[in-house]
Amino acid sequence: MKDGPDIARIASLVGDPARANMLTALMTGAALTASELALEGGVTLPTASSHLAKLIDGGLLTVAAQGRHRYYALAGPQVAAMLEAIMGVAAGVGPKRTRLGPREPAMREARVCYDHLAGEHAVKMMDTFLARDILVRDGREIRIGPNGHSHFTAVGIDVEKLKPSRRPVCRDCLDWSVRRSHLAGQLGAAILDKILAEKWARREKDSRVVTFSPKGRRAFEKAFL
Amino acid sequence: MKDGPDIARIASLVGDPARANMLTALMTGAALTASELALEGGVTLPTASSHLAKLIDGGLLTVAAQGRHRYYALAGPQVAAMLEAIMGVAAGVGPKRTRLGPREPAMREARVCYDHLAGEHAVKMMDTFLARDILVRDGREIRIGPNGHSHFTAVGIDVEKLKPSRRPVCRDCLDWSVRRSHLAGQLGAAILDKILAEKWARREKDSRVVTFSPKGRRAFEKAFL
DNA sequence: GCAATGCTTTGATGGAGATCGAACCATGAA
């Protein structure tokens, strides 16, 4: 009856509202201090501290001490992918949020998911990649396809440089707003970097929202759609 | 501070051990009755019933009444994907978090998954079947391939006898330890039956572990690998 | 040295929910 990895332990860590809010706040990929996270979680500092200790212990967070600050961050892309997957289910059955806040539509359109792009744009991009054999599905894995190398070098992303690491180059990540896959992994991160570096879009302050400029959007569509 | 869908609600549903075990049991894709799930969860029937009601309410499960039985199943692939993602994180932190008990490696190697074989052996078997056209993938489905009938009759499994039922003959089932597919469905069950009937392996008491004898292992490899 | 800031630990409190026995309801069989 007790099979496999301890899924209940992990899930119950995410299952507390205060912790869930903290984790969501960290989905931007940024590292935050304990006080900031206490604010995000809506609890006092001692409570937050206790929660953070549990998240660390559970392997969901990492912490880096810097002077008298301690910066907390998601432990890795796997954790981010898991959170997105949970959001996917939650969005499907959600207690139908009475009224979606002003930031919600923007979130659906484009947002940061840990270190890569998510939202409608990202899903469309993924579709294009697969349709044009820039990426190919191979069972559960995703790989660079026949047309991949040429395409990415054309837009200025050096795929070869991504190799020397343990992290997979491509990975699919479930998008809660669209309920379909978008691209994560090293390549996904590189593409987001590119978008921000070219100033096609900018990140909203203290939020996961990514806003494209009109020109930037055209450039993005030309390059990736 | 409250971004996106209510992730805590969903996660806390999975966060209870009894519910987590039930959900894990349903990862096979099969539908189970309340009593079976009570057993899986390690709780009494009333408790299980309460849990199941919550899971239904949370949108993680669906239920179908059939006579005086009620069959519970995962609400959809999104839910399965979420559980898989959580397992990924849980397994990722496993090695350093807890020393794995003595049964854990054995579980990875071979275990019962509902009514069929899972674990490394099962995944290898599935690979072989697909490589030799004993089974073939047809979109999402899996079917008996050109070399299937001859192969299975050769090892003493009558594929034709499996037909008259609603349950699919072949089905793939995601393996948490290897993160790849193994064979479920009627055929998967028949193969496990064969393995146990021939005494190539035996089930450990009160556990899902399946232990092969040295001779049995060779016979199994000869027949299916 | 002393004070101030950032964070953690301690301790006490309260509340949510997991659990089970027993009663209850529904379906199918005799």
Place this chain on the structure above:
DNA sequence: TTCATGGTTCGATCTCCATCAAAGCATTGC
């Protein structure tokens, strides 16, 4: 009808854990 079986509901108990105030460390700045 009556009995048996599969499930749910009820009620009472109990354990766990989220919470915060206050005290305790640790690091920086003066």
